[in-house]
Amino acid sequence: MKNKTRIRSDYSTPLDDSSGKRPNLHWGLRWAAFTLGFVVLGVVMAKSQEPVAGSPDSVRAQARDSLQSESLGLPAAADRSSRTEAEARESGVANWQTVTVSRGDTLARLLEDAGIDRRTVHEIATAGDAGRAMTRIHPGDDIDLGFDETGRLVRLDYRKAPDRRIEFSRDGEAFEGQIVKEPLERRLEHASGVIRSSLFQAAADAGLEDRMIMELVRIFGWDIDFVLDIRRGDRFTVIHEAFYKEGDRVRTGDIVAAEFENRGTVHRAVRYTDAQGDTEYFAPDGTSMRKAFLRTPVEFSRISSRFGKRYHPTLGRMRNHHGVDYAARTGTPIRSTGDGRIVQRGRNGGYGNFILIRHGSRYSTAYAHLHRYASGQRVGSRVEQGEVIGYVGSTGRSTGPHLHYEFRVNGDHRDPLTMEFPSVDPIPSEEQDRFRQAIAPLVAQLDTLDRAYAALDE
Numbered sequence: 001m002k003n004k005t006r007i008r009s010d011y012s013t014p015l016d017d018s019s020g021k022r023p024n025l026h027w028g029l030r031w032a033a034f035t036l037g038f039v040v041l042g043v044v045m046a047k048s049q050e051p052v053a054g055s056p057d058s059v060r061a062q063a064r065d066s067l068q069s070e071s072l073g074l075p076a077a078a079d080r081s082s083r084t085e086a087e088a089r090e091s092g093v094a095n096w097q098t099v100t101v102s103r104g105d106t107l108a109r110l111l112e113d114a115g116i117d118r119r120t121v122h123e124i125a126t127a128g129d130a131g132r133a134m135t136r137i138h139p140g141d142d143i144d145l146g147f148d149e150t151g152r153l154v155r156l157d158y159r160k161a162p163d164r165r166i167e168f169s170r171d172g173e174a175f176e177g178q179i180v181k182e183p184l185e186r187r188l189e190h191a192s193g194v195i196r197s198s199l200f201q202a203a204a205d206a207g208l209e210d211r212m213i214m215e216l217v218r219i220f221g222w223d224i225d226f227v228l229d230i231r232r233g234d235r236f237t238v239i240h241e242a243f244y245k246e247g248d249r250v251r252t253g254d255i256v257a258a259e260f261e262n263r264g265t266v267h268r269a270v271r272y273t274d275a276q277g278d279t280e281y282f283a284p285d286g287t288s289m290r291k292a293f294l295r296t297p298v299e300f301s302r303i304s305s306r307f308g309k310r311y312h313p314t315l316g317r318m319r320n321h322h323g324v325d326y327a328a329r330t331g332t333p334i335r336s337t338g339d340g341r342i343v344q345r346g347r348n349g350g351y352g353n354f355i356l357i358r359h360g361s362r363y364s365t366a367y368a369h370l371h372r373y374a375s376g377q378r379v380g381s382r383v384e385q386g387e388v389i390g391y392v393g394s395t396g397r398s399t400g401p402h403l404h405y406e407f408r409v410n411g412d413h414r415d416p417l418t419m420e421f422p423s424v425d426p427i428p429s430e431e432q433d434r435f436r437q438a439i440a441p442l443v444a445q446l447d448t449l450d451r452a453y454a455a456l457d458e
């Protein structure tokens with residue numbers, strides 16, 4: 001496979017490990033994922049077992065192999081058993097002892113039981129960051145203690161996490177500690193699924209954690225309504241990070257590229273860290289996956305009245321409904337759907353407690369019947385997308401607790417449920433080359449996977 005080498009060699013993106021910045025994802029569509037469990041379709045997953053030559057599975061296995069990611073060749077940490085004698089001599093360790101933390105143990109008791117004097121225990125517990133980390137011990141953890149010929153403690157090793165351990169050693173009289181970071185090997189892995197019953201089921205069949213599917217929903221949630229739009233036969237592919245230590249997968253990381261085919265329309269997203277170091281998901285054409293407006297301002301709610309003509313319950317006649325009503329419990333937080341500035345905040349006739357937010361020169365959003373306002377904000381305050389501005393209530397002309405939400409373009413009311421929202425911050429033109437270069441291997445990999453899975457369907 002020609003692609004294989006190319007993809008592999010292109011894959012050596014800089015390692016960022018867990019210290020890397022998380023993409024700036026808003027609270028977005030957690031509610032959607034919350035509701036996903038109820039989507040009533042059924043799922044089958046293209047899941048590989050032992051590949052047989054020429055079978056669809058072998059195609060899949062090939063696709064999988066071609067995508068198995070880079071090994072970054074980071075130095076593996078020497079564990080205690082592999083330490084050389086020279087090292088042991090250097091640190092003056094004559095013999096090692098391992099103590100295991102039991103439930104209810106304190107560091108002091110554990111060490112004193114191992115025969116370590118109080119002065120040294122005190123020295124360990126008060127040794128800055130390393131000392132603080134030492135005092136947080138967990139049942140089942142092992143602590144390695146190294147003693148010299150006289151039985152004096154000269155080394156202490158405590159593995160806190162696969163990529164982090166605490167190391168104490170004796171320097172003359174002082175027993176000094178440090179936290180040692182051991183980078184994990186980063187690989188890229190992929191999974192694909194076809195929705196037969198629910199997205200969560202398809203994801204589980206594909207071996208994806210719930211966390212990963214939530215991330216997928218957040219990425220595509222701006223373009224796809226995961227509650228209403230998902231259909232049987234929709235499919236997805238996810239390329240994500242996984243971190244390994246000595247061949248064992250320690251944890252998964254972020255999604256770096258993904259594809260979601262919804263009702264025949266293919267959506268793609270790639271993760272990109274710009275020249276300023278900000279990470280965000282973009283469509284391959286450089287537009288942000290994130291839109292300037294959230295689809296809905298209340299997280300846990302149901303739509304009780306849509307935009308357009310309707311019978312008005314309190315007026316007793318047909319009239320045009322200029323917004324969307326979300327029924328929710330009194331006190332449910334209301335979020336600004338976009339970055340903007342509060343231009344009105346107060347009692348407003350039938351609207352009751354009311355907020356109007358202006359987003360640039362064209363757009364504004366209105367929120368009515370509030371129980372109360374968020375504290376610390378007033379007319380003129382800047383608010384960010386997703387920021388809580390008030391709480392659902394039933395003030396003004398209202399029959400029960402709900403939010404009446406309006407979306408206005410140049411003062412005209414639009415349906416916020418069908419409106420095409422503008423994207424935010426596309427890749428600036430001067431960074432287009434850098435962007436294209438960075439995402440090329442990911443796009444190629446999605447293409448390869450598409451071909452592999454298309455071959456399965458034939």
Ligand SMILES: [Zn+2]
Nearest residue numbers: 323324325404
């Ligand atoms: Zn309304």
